[in-house]
Amino acid sequence: MCAKKQISSASGFQDSMMADVVVIDDEESICEGCRQTLEAEGFRAVIAHDGTEGLKLVEQSHPKVVLVDLKMPGISGMEVLANISEYDPSIVTIVITGYGSIDSAVETMKIGASDFLTKPFAPEKLIESVRRGMEVTRPAEEAEVTEQVVRPLEVPEKAPLNKQNVVLKGLEVLGQYYSLGFKERQFFDELRCLESEAKHHADRLGQMKEKGQAVLDIVRDLRRVDSIIQKYAYKKNTLIQILLDVQMEFNWLPRHCLEWVSTRLNIPHTNIYTVASFYEALSLEPRGAHLIQICTGTACHVRGAASLVDRVSSILGIEPGQTDSEQLFTLETVHCLGCCALGPVMVVDGEYYSNPSTKQIQEIAASCKVSSEKGENYAQVELSR
């Protein structure tokens, strides 16, 4: 805990100094630029012009993210990083560097920096990087950290609420604000934060007309995801089971739901997408209201499954794996349904058809079109006839 020894134990006089981000750079223009950009996005940012001052600020303001310039007079950026990671490993550090050499980048990553920005950088880059950093803090580790590191200033946290629940609640409020017709300029800082959070979960939010409803819909989806994750007690190894249930619930894996799973389980997005794209049962595209499966198991294959696929494809105008533009049908081939005696077999919303004729297929397609409302709950009726 050398950081603690170095920095005189901070007193609680600066409660107002709570901040999300601390920027440490000896160049005034960079500091100011960062602060303005970040504050415009709703983050609370404070600045320091050298390492010593920076470390003091870190201790006083409990930021989630710290931006550090590598080349500074006095304590170097490297030392600052080392001190921060020893002081509180949950703080995310981002390195600002004028010379983006690979070596220095690798070096900084080794001592725990999670990202780096090469000067000069665009404001968007900065915001993106900081926002990613803000996400990293997680419920499990938060608890761990508060136990390990006794902070001079306690973060005022409502006991049963963790960050995710606050976000959900906040998004709901935001949705209601939108619905009431408030203009964005009247927003408080907190609501701005929420809006950026909402935008994060729905990238097209800016273009939507009914923003209020859109946000509320998102919150509703996220709560549905939450109840699934809860069922599995937040265990990381149940990821595949959770994704299967999400797929069952929504008929596909919407992006905001996957983001939420990632936040909740603290599994990086790339890992979630690796799993989601690996398994055939999981779909990253929206699927049609009616699922048409054609078995291409060997028994069905030798009995002419390929020609059945051709016929159905040409009638519906979609290839296997595709969904039509009206999202009415999804055509899938599956490897074996285990009813080989009926082969080649086609299953429409849980109903089995043994080698249907062209006419039959046309009739089935037509009747699906008529009763497209019924498609909602097809997912669980695989076997219910």
Add this chain to the structure above:
Amino acid sequence: MPRLNSAADLEKFRKDTLAKRDPEKLCVTVCSGTGCHAYGCIGVAESFINEIKSRNLQAKVDVRKTGCHGFCERGTVVIIFPEEICYLHVKPDDVSEIVQKTLIEKGTVDRLLYHDTDGKKIVREGEIPFYKHQNRIIFGNNRFIDPKNIDDYIALGGYSALSKARFEMTQEQVLAEVKEANLRGRGGGGFPAGRKWETTRDAAGEPKYVIVNADEGDPGAYMDRSLLEGNPHSVLEGLLIGAYAIGSHEGYIYVREEYPLALENTKVAIESARQYGLLGENILGSGFDFDVTIHRGAGAFVSGESSALMSAIEGHVGEPRPKYIHTSVKGLWDKPTCLNNVETWANVPFIINKGADWFKSIGTENSKGTKIFSLVGKINNTGLVEVPMGITLRDIVYDIGGGIPNDKKFKAVQTGGPSGGLLPESMLDIHVDFDELTRAGSMMGSGGMIVMDENTCMVDTARYYTEFLAQESCGKCVPCREGLRQMLRILNNITNGEGKEGDIELLEELSEFIQEASLCALGQTAPNPVLSTIKHFRHEYEAHITETRCPAGVCKALISYYIEADDCLGCGLCAKNCPTDAISETEDKIYVIDQEKCIKCGSCLKVCPEKAKAVALQDALYARY
């Protein structure tokens, strides 16, 4: 729900259950496996319940929805006990007649009985040739048991093997019995289960895990599913006995997501076993704790490989890892893990109850016991068959399977799924066991047996398997990922009529490389279908390459359909059934096919009236024109 706290409790419960049941009471069992579901068995069972209720026969007749009986070709299968009257192809409309004629008047409904080739009717299930030549041990109880009712299983002696193992035998004795029985893994490789158990038990590290592999990915194989659907408790009991011998307290059942009914029945089985004290803490009051969790697979063939399956349970992508150290030493979470297939576990209670000597009396020198095969494809009696090891392929295909439909000629039988090989007619007399099949260039695999007739193209079949494996390759190692892709390209070329001289040799060379260099069994065995078809059906490859001809009339690029003008009746059925409107009427009131629009689906050939037979298949493209 009683909690059974000792061996005596279990025995007493069994006796009480049996005492409550009158063996002479009529019982209608309706097969409710997935195959019969597709035929509409739910409707049949409901009709029985309603009909019996409306005639006030509830006191005299029970209705039971059982697991798969195996005779999927003739679903829905209904058997009426105690006489064992077997009705096939039962539809809900037949129910009232069955109730009247059989349940009330004690006669039979002849049209629903099995009729052999001479037209003679067979009443009893066991006398139907499909069943007569089988030896149903593991699969046999399916027809007596409602899989959702644990009492049915206990009444048949269920869990007595567990009780025997736990109270009358030491861990070592259980292990020795299974080793002595020489039970070999039913999932594919045929590795002795007893040795696997022993390695896991002796490996350092706690806890130890046991896993049921029900990720049955072989297309055309569904016996594990039917076993888990129809008799989940037998698998659970086997697992419990294994766990006791190994010293494990935690297990997993890995079930494919595509098997919703198996999932549901397994869930119910686990729940009721927990309530009865047969699972969980202090099982049967013996101090032995064991519990099991279901893990649903999400559809990836490679996840059936042991290390990939374990990686999936850990929540990662189901990719295999090199197995320099076996999973029985370092498996799930790097702990000793014993993984066996569904059927292997289901064999265990029988071995414990009846002894290794009994088990060894069935089968061949090195392959003991029975094996369940799924007999599918171009065969008259599609279904699941359980036969003793050592039976000939001919017996399975002709005596049990009833031969090839429509008097077509037998061409080959594929065993072992995508990793296996194709066996031609000359090999029909080999005795089916682990070693014989391997020697013949195929393998046992999990028990898929796909029969092919003269209208099946062997090149297309090889291409089909290669495409399947190329899709399912996880991509982790290069030989499998890239090698299969290249093989598929060559095979696609050949089936498209663009094959070149030397393609066959190139395929052979690639095959050898993939076999040698791949990481897991998927890649190592992937070239088998190609190699075995080249070995036995080289002439078909040559016909495709040198004559651009598909002798079986399958490969779309090499065939064409046309209408014989002299035979056409002008009925227009073909035009109505053409999905692409490629068929049109000419001025002479006959029909012609526009070859540009034709997708060669064969619909026209199928619907052309029997008396006309005007639509013909040409095995070379545009040969007629």
